[in-house]
Amino acid sequence: MTVHSRPARPVVLGQNQYGKAENRVVRITRDGATHHIKDLNVSVALSGDMDEVHYSGSNASVLPTDTTKNTVYAFAKEHGIESAEQFGIHLARHFVTSQEPIHRARIRIEEYAWERIETSDEPRHSFVRKGQETRLTQVTYDGERWEVVSGLKDLTVLNSTNSEFWGYVKDKYTTLKEAYDRILATSVSGRWRFGWSDDAQQMPDWETSYEQARTHMLRAFAETYSLSLQQTLYQMGARIIENRDEIDEVRFSLPNSHHFLVDLEPFGLKNDTPDGAVYFAADRPYGLIEATVLRDGCEPRIPVDLTNL
Ligand SMILES: O=c1[nH]c(=O)c2[nH]c(=O)[nH]c2[nH]1
Secondary structure: OOOOOOOOOOOOOOOOOEOOOOEEEEEEEEEOOEEEEEEEEEEEEEEEOOHHHHHOOOOOOOOOHHHHHHHHHHHHHHOOOOOHHHHHHHHHHHHHHHOOOEEEEEEEEEEOOEEEOOOOOOOEOEEEEOOOOEEEEEEEEOOOOEEEEEEEEEEEEEEOOOEOEOOOOOOOOOOOOOEOOOOEEEEEEEEEEEOOOOOOOOOOOHHHHHHHHHHHHHHHHHHOOEOOHHHHHHHHHHHHHHHOOOEEEEEEEEEEOOEEEOOOHHHOOOOOEOOEEEEEEOOOOOEEEEEEEEOOOOOOOOOOOHHHO
C-alpha cells in the first residue's frame, strides 16, 4: 500500500486572498487651531501560503483580518496619512515583509475629498465634502396660491472639534461615555419654505436665496460651539430665518455620523494627542435628529417626514 502524505484530490484550491475590507479611517491632524483631515476607505487583501487553512482549517499561517484592520488604524496614527499612495505602499510593504507566509498584499483605497468651510475668523476645523449635494425644490399651485419649498440633501459636513455631549439622562442601559471633545459630522437634508404665496407679491431671487441660505447654514454649523447636534440644528435653522426674509420655515433631518476614537493603547500608541487623532467612521446605526425652525407666528407646513417631499 502506498502512503501519500496528502490524498489525491479531485478538487484543488485556486487563487485566494483575504483581509479586512472597507476600513473607514478618519485622521485629524491638528496644527494649532488649523486642523487637516484625511478620510479613507481602506481594503486589505493578502495572499500567499494559504492552502492549509482552506484544506484542513489550520490557521497556522493566517494573520487575522482583525489584525490587518488594527494595523491600518495604528499606521494612520503612528505614520500619518501623507497620501493614499504613500499609505498603501507602507501597509503593503509591512504585510509582505513582516509575515513569511504572505507573498502579496493588495491595498485598495478610496479617498473622500473635503474642503474647508470658510468662516470670517479662526479656528479652522470645519469641512464640507466636495461635490456631494443635490439641490431640491417643490412648487405647488392651485390657481390662486403658490407654495415653494426648496432645499438640499447629501451635504456632508464635519467639525473636528468644538463639539461635546454630556449631562444626558442615564438609565440602566446607558453605556455612552460623556464626550468633551468629539467629531460632529452629519449629512444635511434640509428644506426651507418661502413666504411668497401669490402673484401680487415680489418674487424672491431664487438663485441668490439658495446660495445665501446654504452659506448661512454652513457658517452656523462651523461657528456653533456644539453641546448636541440638536443645538447645532437649531442654530443652522435660526441663522437662515434671521438672515433671509423670504424664508419662513426650515426643516432639517440630520443623521449623527458617529466617529469613534480608536483605542490604540494595546499597540503602545496614545491616540488622543494634541497633534490629532484617528477615528473609526461608523456608517450605521446612526442617531437621527430632526426638527423644524420657524419664523415666529408662521404655520409649520413642511411635512415631518422629508422623504415625502
Ligand atoms: O448630539 C447628540 N445628540 C444626541 O441626542 C445623542 N445621543 C447620543 O447617543 N449621542 C448624541 N449626540
